[in-house]
Amino acid sequence: MGSNEPVSKPFPSKESITPFWRTELHELDDHRTTEELPESCDILIIGAGYAGITAAYHLLCNEETAPSAKPSVVLLEARQACSGATGRNGGHLRPSVYSRLTKWIKKYGLEAAEELAKFEFDHIRAVADVVKKEKIDCDFKLSRSFDIHTEPEVAAAAKKDYLELKKAGIAKTTIDDIVFTDGDDAEQVSGVKGCVACVETSAGQVWPYKLMMGLLSRAVSQGLNLQTHTPCTSITPSPITAGKWIATTPRGTITASKTIIATNGYTSALLPEYSTKIYPAKGICCRIVCPPSFTPPKLSSTYVLRLGNGSGDYLIQREDGSIIVGGARPNYISNTSSWLSNTDDSTLIPNAASYFDTYMQDNFAGWEESGAYVERIWTGIMGYNADENPSVGEVPGRDGMFVAAGFEGHGMPVIFLTMKGVAEMVGRGKRFEETGIPRMYKTTRERLESDYNVLVRGEGK
Ligand SMILES: Cc1cc2nc3c(=O)[nH]c(=O)nc-3n(C[C@H](O)[C@H](O)[C@H](O)COP(=O)(O)OP(=O)(O)OC[C@H]3O[C@@H](n4cnc5c(N)ncnc54)[C@H](O)[C@@H]3O)c2cc1C
Structure with missing residues (x-):
């Protein structure tokens, strides 16, 4: 299928x-x-x-x-x-304000683009408010989120976009939320190995x-x-x-x-x-845990990791230290029939499951000896638009x-x-x-x- x-x-x-x-x-x-x-x-x-x-x-x-x-x-x-x-x-409530705004402005014009950005941004408050109002126990947490770049050219393009948006005073409410770090500090600030630039914005996470x-x-x-x-x-x-x-x-x-x-x-x-x-478009997500002998380091933010080859993995850490991470696109995206027009969430995506095996050890400082492993992995069907x-x-x-x-x-x-x-x-x-x-x-x-x-x-x- x-x-x-x-x-x-x-x-x-x-x-x-x-x-x-x-x-x-x-x-x-x-x-x-x-x-x-x-x-x-x-x-x-x-x-x-x-x-x-x-x-x-x-x-x-x-x-x-x-x-x-x-x-x-x-x-x-x-x-x-x-x-x-x-x-x-992935339980990730993360407005993509900064990463999509430049493209939206080019495609739809300034006003429509700012409308999209603000609408997404407003969801952080709206969801926080309804969780509080209805007293829903769902592990909701407001946080900051890092967009991680490991490829210097992509990072340079991201910085150029960011500086242009900032200079133009575009989407004031949302652009003021962004902190851009590159150079030698990026790895240290983000905690991600090989990071050459990271962009920090507001986000949330929840048990959906x-x-x-x-x-x-x-x-x-x-x-x-x-x-x-x-x-x-x-x-x-x-x-x-x-x-x-x-x-x-x-x-x-x-x-x-x-x-x-x-x-x-x-x-x-x-x-x-x-x-x-x-x-219909099939996606894959998993939960990573550490053996009881290892206490996982606390991640202070949520993440989107752009590790090259079109990846855009999304990751949150739960209070219990476990990691929910999804994505794995480089491992399956060229095999179109494995995901596009595919409605089968009773099976995994071939080649994608192994992507997460040593994900934390490979990408996060301090996790090298964690023994972290995929405890559960699943798929789901999204609706992608022409x-x-x-x-x-x-x-x-x-x-x-x-x-x-x-x-x-x-x-x-x-x-x-x-x-x-x-x-x-x-x-x-x-x-x-x-x-x-x-x-x-x-x-x-x-x-x-x-x-x-x-x-x-x-x-x-
Ligand atoms: C693996 C994965 C990871 C994701 N991670 C994130 C993330 O971290 N952050 C984020 O923002 N988004 C994420 N998404 C996307 C997000 O989950 C979806 O955009 C959102 O849940 C869509 O909600 P929905 O109600 O439109 O669809 P759904 O939750 O799919 O609900 C549609 C419902 O309609 C039912 N249905 C369909 N056809 C019929 C029918 N004919 N009769 C009766 N019922 C029917 C289905 O059974 C289903 O329950 C992810 C999606 C997947 C699959």
Whole structure:
């Protein structure tokens, strides 16, 4: 399975590898609020990952909607709650403000680029606030994060970009957050061997499954009807009531006034017009631990390590000293079918697993004698975009149907506020432009009809 050809019907695979985050399951993991699928609802959400769960949360747990005015909301999930990319990711909440800003400015212009940067940056505070407000025990931690460069030419280009952005006073709130270190100090400051430049920014880390299940729990307590193990196999206009949608599942049908498709890389199974826009893309992540005889050094920051050959490994250290690290792109990226258009998270990616075997010993000062080893390794399916931006908003030509998908390997600093905006559109009739969601995310007919495709033809990459 997998290639740069679109998949005809990408549904979640039945089996999947258990990621570290899903080793402590919540009571709602397999939950069905009602034994039978309800016949109808006001708002139907499909997909219980970060996007679907936060859509439900924002629809039902906001203070603006009076309890009597709350819509009836049903959430369908093909497998267990939070068993897709969200339950399998790196737990890294890291706005890519500095590393992407120059490219965004060139591609989209200054205003749209700054909007994207600020939106990501705002997620650190937004997630911190909701964790506190809802008192969710999810190991959330604010931190600093290092972007590590080991190749002198790449580091020099990064510095040039940084100085230009700084001189121009661009994205004031975000650029002021950046500390750039290069030369002899870089290794010492970052703790990474061979580092020639490091860029420090604000970030966060979290146990993603626990965060999501905390929010899901709140939404269920406010009336959400959760139906796990209920894949939606198709969604069609109601022949009886104009403007309504009928979702078909193996357990029967459900009619909804409005629907939110939050199915990530699997979106084109329900919305074929996205088959060359959002592709399933398999990623790999692992947990590294040390034998009890060795106390792992504390890492004060999180990391993205650019170690050459197109790598961009993401890494956090948990309170227990263990490391969650994912990436490994150099080991598999040229074998397209092993990851692109691939929906199989029940297997690893060939050649990628061994990438992490001595990762800490090889790259981090003080870990040489650690005996650190991969304790658990897993894969997950992301939604990659032909034009590198998520698709969010009302689906062109399908009134009352909304999509929020294609968050790539970068949903954590993007989805929470996106879904707040989607909930405002769906629940309160706001226009996309009134929600604060970056304009580049808006799903439009023009984007759907565009031939631009970085995944198939490598444009822009
Ligand atoms: C290995 C890996 C590491 C990552 N690391 C990071 C990281 O450190 N930081 C970061 O920001 N991002 C990371 N990401 C990306 C991030 O996890 C995603 O962007 C984000 O979780 C997407 O959330 P989602 O709700 O859109 O998708 P998902 O979490 O995949 O949720 C979609 C849900 O829809 C369900 N579904 C699909 N089709 C149907 C259907 N027809 N009927 C019913 N249900 C359906 C699926 O089962 C799934 O539960 C990583 C991803 C992976 C795979």
